[in-house]
Amino acid sequence: MILQALVGYYETLAEQEKVSRRGWCRAKVSYALDIDVEGNLLGVISLKQEVERGKKTAWIPQMIEVPEMVSRSSGVSANFLCDNSKYLLGIDKDGTGKRILECFQAAKEKHCNLLEAINNETAAAVKNFFLKWNPDEAKENPDILEKWEDITAGGNLIFYVGAQYAQEDMQIRSMWEEKLRGEEEETKEVCLVTGERAEISRIHTAIKGVQGAQSSGAALVSFNAPSFESYGKEQSYNAPVGKYAMFAYTTALNYLLAQREYVFMLGDTTIIFWAEDGEEMYQSLFRDSMEPTEDNQEVLKGFFSNLQEGRSIDIEGIQINPEQRFYILGLAPNAARLSVRFFYQNDFGNILSNLQEHYEQMKIIRPSFDEYEYLGVWRMLAETVNQKSKDKKPQPNMAASVFEAILSGKKYPESLYSNVMIRIRAEQGRITRGRAAIIRACLIRNHGRQWTKEESFVGLNEQCKDAAYVLGREFAVLEAIQEDANPGINATIRDRYFNSACATPASVFPILQKLKNSHIRKLETGKRIYYEKILTELQGKIEVKEGQSIAFPRRLSLEEQGMFILGYYHQVQKRYEKKEEK
Incomplete structure (x- = not known):
């Protein structure tokens, strides 16, 4: 199917005189x-x-x-x-x-x-x-x-x-x-790409431009050992591709890889994409949608708005056809060969609708200095990696699976959620906008969280009575009390207690309450009353289950830990928002 799509693209390019x-x-x-x-x-x-x-x-x-x-x-x-x-x-x-x-x-x-x-x-x-x-x-x-x-x-x-x-x-x-x-011999076989009888190509032209592969080129189709052969057929006769089809697909692939403005990296995977009719505007729009820059945020906002409301989309005088067939191919280096990480094809409109849904699920309140309304795929995956490490690339298989899930609208790989949780634990509760957005998206798509527009959890949900979410908010308030009582403090309760509070609240929150009592005494009366009122209100939202003597759950599941993190992040952002208003 990949080779057939590339042969079709070559014929389109040949008609437009873009290739030899x-x-x-x-x-x-x-x-x-x-x-x-x-x-x-x-x-x-x-x-x-x-x-x-x-x-x-x-x-x-x-x-x-x-x-x-x-x-x-x-x-x-x-x-x-x-x-x-x-x-x-x-x-x-x-x-x-x-x-x-x-x-x-x-x-x-x-x-x-x-x-x-x-x-x-x-x-x-x-x-x-x-x-x-x-x-x-x-x-x-x-x-x-x-x-x-x-x-x-x-x-x-x-x-x-x-x-x-x-x-x-x-x-x-x-x-x-x-x-x-x-040079064509009389002996011909059926080409697996075109379905016609043709002279079969013994070796295939090398593909150049895949990052990490040999500079002289690597093969997409090849057999170089007896263990790969069958029925006595050697080399590429084992997968018969006619000379015309071989020339067509390799020419199209090398042409795509040479268009560096329409090639981007995802981990170790080189991603190329093309429209069936050869119009480059579709490539440009897809690239900008997947990796938004600071300059095109408003343009994309208008574009997605038109898409959602069913209005026609016109870019630089070219009418975008939502039924245009669009292809995305991910290639990774494998010694002298190339491995296919994924291949996805769909109507262009469907791909963009799935992408819009992804951005909607990733939507979350952000700090005032963050001007990116749409967080691109690469920036999203960077949240799963230690930015202080030498190798800042995300796990290759996870990156490819996330990319495919975004394009197709399927569930994200569970490794995305677990890797974000690992990074938050490793950094003692450092929750960025990107990590909070990933947790929200995974809770919606993978864990079936159905939220109404009023309780969307884009920002702080003050009516929510979910115990894990409320505890996250409460932890943020306790941290705020400590910081107000000790201005300029280097390390807060987050650095020491966040991971335990997120996983086993019952063992940590009683300790935090005692620490709060010593911190809050240092505050002026107005602030003391303000914080006590908030904590009382939050504690009142947590229902004590039958048979329990305390209001704190003993353990939180991974899904509940995600809600705890959302509650903490939302409450912190609300606090900063008030500071900016002042």
Whole structure:
């Protein structure tokens, strides 16, 4: 299904002339070797372009259409008309050697054989260059010597003859495409992607751009050991994919990964996404919705409002079609291969509706300095990680599962809730806006908490009589009393008692009541009366169950602990809100 979606996307891109047709590819090219008909090297032309990277500028290779390049992880295998310095010049940064000369010889034989039947100046120039060039004398050429480090850095080189690149010559292009058609054998099998009988691809083009994978590329479909094979079929014949389908899906995938503005990381997973019709506006809108920035909060608010009320959505003159098919693919590195973390497809409108529901469930009162109404997925997952640790990435499997749950509207993985609880305990009750929002969302979606609009628990719910929630509020008030009685105190009851109070209230709250009595004596009469009134009111909300002698529950379940944390967070925010009003 993944390959079929990518093949369909390739065909859309091909119609829009955004990708190369079969037999050709777009590659990063650093330099062009300017040669004459006799094969003499006239100069080296830099094809690098200056681009802005933040506050700095950088020189990067130019993307040029060249003959399809071979996949090589080891061994000697030359490309046609576009390759690195080892193959086209027979040199690397240290000069030349036996292995490098083998690469040059392979390129020489390939070009001379392919261009033998073509009688024009471009073909003659390339053939004569290989016949005349001596790698041992490369340093004697001033143009090569001047750019030695850059030329031998591994970037691609091409040939420039007269007023055009060699691969642009019409006779050479015709020969190359004719050669590809002639390579197809009579034996054909059914392609698992297209369902048609086709010549099966033995190896698949490498996929480049997945973070953590090999820089030379990694394979999405491959078999490299007998244990993976079946019915005597080796390599990729074990999963027959036709040459056209292979070229189409790898081209589409490499195109998506090259669009860095529409690629983002989630843990160790590289996420790419695309609309079936190839319109980039859907990609842009999805990216902004998943990872909102400080600048687009109001735009998203208006967008989600239109979506909820069923009004049409128009962005930069393009009408958004809610029935547009949309695909999201998560890839993770696995040695020389790629593993699929998840693949999700749905109508664009359904995906955005699920995303809006997620944001609604994550909605919670926030400090005045927090200007983010929508907390992006990456910021959300960062709440499960110790920000003081060296590795700040969330657990890979959990991150992928959370992402899929948001897209599909399914339950969040239980590991999301448990990891947030672990972090709160590890940091002695440090509850951020993000952690409180995650707990609220998990209580609604995973634990079936059904709250009305009046008791939504976005902010403080003063009418709630849930024992765990009330105890959380009470703990926040006791902490406030301690801080008012001891201005500038470094550590409060939260640092010492929060975890115990959250899990086993009956064993801790009597101690906290005694501490409160000593703290409250230090306060002026007005404040003392104010706090005593609040505590009496809160204690009155907790029902003493039959058979119990005390009003504090002995233990709180994980779900109840979540309510305790919400009560504490809401009461603290209410306190800060009053301070700001003053």
